[in-house]
Amino acid sequence: MMMRGILTLVACTVAAHAYCEPLDYAGALAEVSTAPHYVRIVLEDSDGKAHQTCVFGGSLNLAIRLENGLLADRDGIKKATDIALANTERRFRFTNAQAIAVLPLTFSDADLAAAKAKLAQLSDAQLREGFRLMPWGVLHASFRRPPERDAAACALIEQGWSVGVTDIARSLYIDK
Numbered sequence: 001m002m003m004r005g006i007l008t009l010v011a012c013t014v015a016a017h018a019y020c021e022p023l024d025y026a027g028a029l030a031e032v033s034t035a036p037h038y039v040r041i042v043l044e045d046s047d048g049k050a051h052q053t054c055v056f057g058g059s060l061n062l063a064i065r066l067e068n069g070l071l072a073d074r075d076g077i078k079k080a081t082d083i084a085l086a087n088t089e090r091r092f093r094f095t096n097a098q099a100i101a102v103l104p105l106t107f108s109d110a111d112l113a114a115a116k117a118k119l120a121q122l123s124d125a126q127l128r129e130g131f132r133l134m135p136w137g138v139l140h141a142s143f144r145r146p147p148e149r150d151a152a153a154c155a156l157i158e159q160g161w162s163v164g165v166t167d168i169a170r171s172l173y174i175d176k
Contacts (some may be wrong), residue, residue: 024162025090028057030081032035034167038153041090049117052112054154055167059102060084064092066099107147107154112155115151118142119159126158133166133175 023157028037036056061080062072068083072074084090085117094100122130130139143152149172153163 029061037164040157063099063102067096107151113153115155
């Protein structure tokens with residue numbers, strides 16, 4: 001689903017969530033990796049409707065750079081991270097079409113509800129085991145496609161986990 005118009009992003013601000021702490025949030029924003037971490041945001045479309053979503057911290061950084069005409073070098077990444085961190089409400093307005101395109105909505109409210117329901121039944125130990133990297137955990141196959149994967153990332157962040165995606169397989173993992 002592609003969104004056009006003005007977007008407002010609101011990153012989560014509840015301290016119980018892994019990427020709501022300033023250092024973790026900053027780390028995800030500045031991360032230059034093929035195995036990036038997610039940040040949870042609320043994406044508001046041009047009609048004012050809010051959509052909870054999760055995007056890679058680097059994608060949010062890229063959108064900020066595109067919006068502000070910053071280069072994709074060390075200084076540009078730092079400036080975009082500083083812009084995000086200076087905004088204590090973590091509300092961002094994007095009008096640049098390229099910036100908007102970097103942050104598409106990949107899952108529906110129903111996908112998020114399904115992921116929350118599925119993951120809420122599992123203990124912390126089952127989640128750690130299910131999303132382990134080597135050998136692969138059993139939960140990877142359940143959240144393979146981007147809509148399910150991104151919805152599961154949001155559900156896990158809401159539970160307090162720090163969540164990333166592997167570089168080649170694009171499978172979810174949770175930091176221990």
